[in-house]
Amino acid sequence: MRIVMIGSGYVGLVSGACLADFGHHVTCVDKSAAKIDALEAGKAPIFEPGLDNIIEHNRSAGRLDFSKELAASVAEAEVVFIAVGTPSRRGDGHADLSYVYAAAREIAAAVSGFTVVVTKSTVPVGTGDEIERIFREEFPEKDISVVSNPEFLREGAAISDFKRPDRIVLGTEEPRAVEIMREVYRPLYLNEAPLYFCERRTSELIKYAANAFLAMKITFINEIADLCEQIGADVQKVAKGIGMDKRIGDKFLHAGPGYGGSCFPKDTLALVKTAQDYDSPVRLIETTVAINDNRKRAMGRKVIAACDGTVRGKKIAILGLTFKPNTDDMRDAPSITIIQALLDGGANVQAYDPEGMEMAKEVIGPITYGNDPYEIAEGADAIVIVTEWDEFRALDLKRMKSLVKTPTIVDLRNIYPVAEVTKHGFAYFAIGKKNEK
Ligand code: NAD
Numbered sequence: 001m002r003i004v005m006i007g008s009g010y011v012g013l014v015s016g017a018c019l020a021d022f023g024h025h026v027t028c029v030d031k032s033a034a035k036i037d038a039l040e041a042g043k044a045p046i047f048e049p050g051l052d053n054i055i056e057h058n059r060s061a062g063r064l065d066f067s068k069e070l071a072a073s074v075a076e077a078e079v080v081f082i083a084v085g086t087p088s089r090r091g092d093g094h095a096d097l098s099y100v101y102a103a104a105r106e107i108a109a110a111v112s113g114f115t116v117v118v119t120k121s122t123v124p125v126g127t128g129d130e131i132e133r134i135f136r137e138e139f140p141e142k143d144i145s146v147v148s149n150p151e152f153l154r155e156g157a158a159i160s161d162f163k164r165p166d167r168i169v170l171g172t173e174e175p176r177a178v179e180i181m182r183e184v185y186r187p188l189y190l191n192e193a194p195l196y197f198c199e200r201r202t203s204e205l206i207k208y209a210a211n212a213f214l215a216m217k218i219t220f221i222n223e224i225a226d227l228c229e230q231i232g233a234d235v236q237k238v239a240k241g242i243g244m245d246k247r248i249g250d251k252f253l254h255a256g257p258g259y260g261g262s263c264f265p266k267d268t269l270a271l272v273k274t275a276q277d278y279d280s281p282v283r284l285i286e287t288t289v290a291i292n293d294n295r296k297r298a299m300g301r302k303v304i305a306a307c308d309g310t311v312r313g314k315k316i317a318i319l320g321l322t323f324k325p326n327t328d329d330m331r332d333a334p335s336i337t338i339i340q341a342l343l344d345g346g347a348n349v350q351a352y353d354p355e356g357m358e359m360a361k362e363v364i365g366p367i368t369y370g371n372d373p374y375e376i377a378e379g380a381d382a383i384v385i386v387t388e389w390d391e392f393r394a395l396d397l398k399r400m401k402s403l404v405k406t407p408t409i410v411d412l413r414n415i416y417p418v419a420e421v422t423k424h425g426f427a428y429f430a431i432g433k434k435n436e437k
Helices: 010-021 033-040 051-060 070-075 098-110 127-138 158-163 175-188 200-231 235-243 264-277 283-306 334-344 357-363 373-377 397-403 418-422
Strands: 002-006 025-029 064-067 079-082 115-119 144-148 168-171 195-198 315-319 348-352 382-385 408-411 427-429
Touching (some): 002 070, 010 025, 010 051, 010 064, 010 079, 033 064, 051 158, 070 098, 079 098, 079 175, 098 115, 098 127, 115 175, 127 144, 144 175, 168 175, 168 200, 195 200, 200 235, 200 283, 264 283, 283 334, 283 382, 283 408, 315 334, 315 373, 334 348, 348 357, 348 373, 373 397
Parallel strands (some): 002 025, 002 079, 025 064, 115 144, 382 408
Antiparallel strands (some): 144 168
């Protein structure tokens, strides 16, 4: 099958490379010349574990190529995925659909013969209808079916998530499109792929409802964590205790500095806006958004409190900048707000992240960067663990203690057993448990 992926970012590139790995012929298109040049030179423009190998393997097999030119690639394709960004629109928080509609128009102008156009980008309910209207009114001679197929992969585990998804949601009721989408995803499974067909608007809402639910679950345990700190309970044990109940489940119950990343913040906000527009507010999600926004800044205050109430002139070492491990993605990472709060308080911030520092330099203010955790710990008044990268999980605490000025660890991811840290003489401030001073 000939497939074209419009947008070669985290979603488009992973989806395109994986579909090629299953035998389809895929062209990944992007407007960014820098991205396509890097890909053609054999370098993935993003960090995602395993992606380089899949790209290389399928390029040499002749199943995967890259292009800056949308028109030529699309003319040959049976299926065209739209995987461009849908960031929050400045000012009102609605999803900015300008990239989606621009891509849709370019695609429609270029297709020949029956073509399925699939929105893989996260788009609000009704976007598929609007694309269909554009096609009908502006390109009446073209034979195009518009399908919604939201993506649920997680950065950092994107390849296995794409290849072995819990479900593949497909919003279409058009028999020709159903047939083609079955063919796209059939190779993912030896038996039957977990395809879930529904109406297009339902499919669009499934993506937002799923992300909003997960964001709410994180926010729930974060609030329970705050309560634990006040009443002397341990949030990790509470999470385990409730997670053993299958109705609740143990996933997404890790208390931390608040959710971030390229999806949850913008998708929760967009759902809130859509719901308000339809006069059917989702108040649980409105509250989730507000709690999470406050939480990130509160984490800055938590660090300041751990430093005896002031960070003015103090050196704070930040371990981890990306919104989660195994990605270089800095979009809406909690570290941005936390560091800003520390800078506002007069701190000197030094940071280290295994993959995120290049992107961090574009979004974080005046801080310095080190080459490893030990370098930035030198002379520090506090070490703050913001992202739970594997390499921070077994730090040489004895060495750390010999380097720092004041032995204080603020662990916003609860990656250390309390006794392990305190035995090395550190004061330890974790999330949702008693402070150890
Ligand atoms: P991204 O910013 O990494 O990539 C989008 C790419 O689209 C960019 O490289 C941009 O240059 C390109 N682009 C924009 N307009 C174009 C056009 N007209 N023609 C060709 N290329 C164009 O974004 P992403 O993280 O891959 O997200 C894409 C969509 O997938 C968003 O709607 C997002 O909400 C959704 N999504 C993301 C994730 C994730 O983990 N990142 C997971 C599920 C869903």
